[in-house]
Amino acid sequence: MTDTVVVIYSGGMDSFTLLHRARARGLRVHALSFNYGQRHVRELDVARSVCSGLNIPHKVIDIRAMGDVMAGSSLTFGEDIPEGHYEEESMKSTVVPNRNMILLSLATGYAVTVSAGAVWYGAHGGDHAIYPDCRPEFVEKMDAVCRIANYEPVGIEAPFMHMSKGEILAEGLKLGLDYANSWTCYNGREKACGLCGSCVERLEAFAENGLADPLDYEAGR
Ligand SMILES: [Zn+2]
Numbered sequence: 001m002t003d004t005v006v007v008i009y010s011g012g013m014d015s016f017t018l019l020h021r022a023r024a025r026g027l028r029v030h031a032l033s034f035n036y037g038q039r040h041v042r043e044l045d046v047a048r049s050v051c052s053g054l055n056i057p058h059k060v061i062d063i064r065a066m067g068d069v070m071a072g073s074s075l076t077f078g079e080d081i082p083e084g085h086y087e088e089e090s091m092k093s094t095v096v097p098n099r100n101m102i103l104l105s106l107a108t109g110y111a112v113t114v115s116a117g118a119v120w121y122g123a124h125g126g127d128h129a130i131y132p133d134c135r136p137e138f139v140e141k142m143d144a145v146c147r148i149a150n151y152e153p154v155g156i157e158a159p160f161m162h163m164s165k166g167e168i169l170a171e172g173l174k175l176g177l178d179y180a181n182s183w184t185c186y187n188g189r190e191k192a193c194g195l196c197g198s199c200v201e202r203l204e205a206f207a208e209n210g211l212a213d214p215l216d217y218e219a220g221r
Pocket residue numbers: 184185186187192193194195196197198199200
């Protein structure tokens with residue numbers, strides 16, 4: 001059994017917590033981020049700086065070339081980023097087609113390369129309604145296939161699958177994490193917008209924990 005794990009780390013609050021959870025359990029962590037043509041690279045910059053501070057190996061895979069065949073996502077193309085809660089129909093435009101299957105497949109290849117026994121990613125309870133590739137049945141089947149796809153079995157794990165964003169935050173706070181070192185907003189401006197689905201859920205998670213978010217928000221939020 002290897003004690004090495006690849007953590008898919010976007011720079012956002014869920015994967016930031018996941019990265020630290022793995023470390024807190026004594027696992028050797030290889031962090032993996034994807035540049036899929038996000039409108040901004042701010043979250044990748046945050047990810048780089050956190051990994052360098054923790055002295056964790058960190059790779060960024062550039063998959064921007066996929067943009068040619070991945071139309072329909074407001075995160076990669078020119079559509080306006082929808083405001084409001086993830087559960088609303090409009091948020092479906094934030095879905096990158098087949099995203100997690102592609103990312104987990106690349107991460108599994110990387111896991112074999114660095115002799116990791118598992119890939120962790122930050123799918124959580126709040127994602128289920130809208131993202132098919134964050135559902136438990138998807139994770140179970142990816143896990144099964146990645147265990148047999150190579151001579152070296154690689155497990156796919158989503159440790160936050162049955163947790164809400166508020167519960168994930170509570171775990172991170174218990175670990176003593178400073179969420180000023182995470183970036184969630186879909187808009188890459190100097191301050192977080194407070195209006196996109198990602199900001200709305202983040203602010204709700206802090207409110208649930210009775211705390212103020214240490215990030216700066218644009219005026220009036
Ligand atoms: Zn935002």
